[in-house]
Amino acid sequence: MISEDELNRISNVVIGCAIEVHRILGPGLLESAYQQCLAWELRQAGLVVEEQVAIPLYYKSLAIPNAYRLDMLVESALVLELKSVERIEPIHLAQMLTYLKVNNYRLGLLLNFNLDIMRKGVKRVVNNL
Numbered sequence: 001m002i003s004e005d006e007l008n009r010i011s012n013v014v015i016g017c018a019i020e021v022h023r024i025l026g027p028g029l030l031e032s033a034y035q036q037c038l039a040w041e042l043r044q045a046g047l048v049v050e051e052q053v054a055i056p057l058y059y060k061s062l063a064i065p066n067a068y069r070l071d072m073l074v075e076s077a078l079v080l081e082l083k084s085v086e087r088i089e090p091i092h093l094a095q096m097l098t099y100l101k102v103n104n105y106r107l108g109l110l111l112n113f114n115l116d117i118m119r120k121g122v123k124r125v126v127n128n129l
Helices: 004-025 031-044 090-103
Strands: 049-059 062-074 078-083 107-112 122-126
Touching: 004 031, 004 078, 004 107, 004 122, 031 049, 031 062, 031 078, 049 090, 078 090, 090 107, 090 122
Parallel strands: 078 107
Antiparallel strands: 049 062, 062 078, 107 122
8 A cells, every 4th residue: 555655745746747737728628638638747757647447336236337437546546536617516525535435545636627726726635544
């Protein structure tokens, strides 16, 4: 399991890369455009990135393959959910927390690119396993 210090280091790199993407592209594009550019930046920074990661859901004896998709998974430990919305709503935070809980991840970042300053669009979501 990845250490808390390493997870924090990775999240800081991700935030820096997201700020760089936003600095160049600005707000107003679709999430898919930001995703591709952010994935490229993260790989340039030496991180392992998976995009549109299919995740199964287990309910009692029922297994639902590909029940949902994570926008991005960095270093098999940090969940990224990308948005291009007016504001992050409580449902977005609830969704991220559910992703973390059902998959036993400790940390996720909600990244909203549709703001004038990217730093305002970063929300850390912690799963207190």
